[in-house]
Amino acid sequence: MSTTATNVDPQELAKFSELAHRWWDPESEFRPLHQINPLRLDWIDQLASIKGKRVVDVGCGGGILAESMARKGADVLGIDLADKPLKVAQLHAMEGGVANLAYRSVAAEALAAEQPAQFDVVTCMEMLEHVPDPSSIVRACTQMVKPGGWVFFSTINRNPKSFLFAIVGAEYILKLLPKGTHEFARFIQPAELARWCREAGLSTQQMKGMEYNPITQRYWLSGDTSVNYLVACRKPA
Template sequence: MLDKSKKTGGNNFSEQEISRFDALAESWWDPQGKYKTALEFNRARLDVIKAQIESHFGKGNLPPDYSALSIIDIGSGGGLISEPLAKLGAQVTGIDASAVSVEVAKRHAQKNGVEVTYRHMLSSEVVEEGLQYDVVINAEVVEHVPDQQQLIQECASLVKPGGLLVLATLNRTLKSYVIAIVGAEYVMRYLPVGTHDWQKFVKPSELERWVGSDFTLKHQTGMKLNPFKGKWLTTSSLAVNFIQAYSKNK
């Protein structure tokens, strides 16, 4: 039997991480559930992602023709990013290492009449198929895999020339440890204890190095929570959550 805990090219995932997210998947879409703060975070994150897609592919002040765009969401989970982008008309593929998450996303999309292609697979398998996309999104995934550099390089290889790569994760700083782990998991209980490993958080400079010289960093922004209003906002500080958008050379 294959040892899926090893850091091999075709098995870059952790069984422990997948089991954890299997348990979470059914709750992801509940706006009144215990993950409503995470849903609000996704709303703010999605605003940034859409703005970068429209800046990159738009025509002047006009938004792009989403129906002409192919998008892949690496680690799509319950479809929180994939489904809204598909609603705009984009051709969206969501992949995830968790079969349960894929099925949850499929059911939700079908229930809402949204066409999304969800596949239970890894980014390495998509690379092996020789596929490329206009937009590649990897949001809050890299901090959960054994070989982080491999994942980012796979994502980069999936971007078409002239396309867009969007990465989102947590910075490895003292502030992120206090806020994202002590605060979010132990104090406020926004996330289950053990959701994150601070040692797996990634610095912006590390992402930029892993992406490689074929890309240009176009935009980066931080995210912060207003605890009194329960709203997530963008911030110039990249100390905790941050998003980067890269354009690939033609």
């Protein structure tokens, strides 16, 4: 098991920190996050009913999902190790008067050791493919959630189609994301993520694919997990 200090890639932090000031611009590099956020939020809320729940968003970045969950009535803590996006998130929440939302610069493993079984819901979206040891994050998320609570992940499958769509298509042809956002070797197959969840003590409840039509610029959830996909798990009560 890796130590908390090592499960972070400084280059990944630098990459997202450089773009921090653009996080809340819906026409910036983060446009896809703004577009998929309502889909993710509704899916999470349908399953876990987040109003009044204590939620931690792991790898929250500039706070797009964290703030939207707080606006739905959840008591949210967003955590990340990239300081610039965190400051942007804090400022945006302050300007928007979102009170039931806090941010901290802390590793998932460190928070799990400090606050085990303290959260009703744990979300970790678009983050596992950016860390050296994703299984350690899965274990930390499991540790943080209360028995009977929900854990949500989203990441990218690893296969020729995902290379074509998520890297060649999204970064080079459609320019939806900055070049170099993703590294193919770090993509995670659903069977791998399901195994880590099982080994950590989570039971997988639902797996959904996320698809995109470049012509209509529309995203939707489907049964096709070949590129982007989301996983909902529960910790046994």
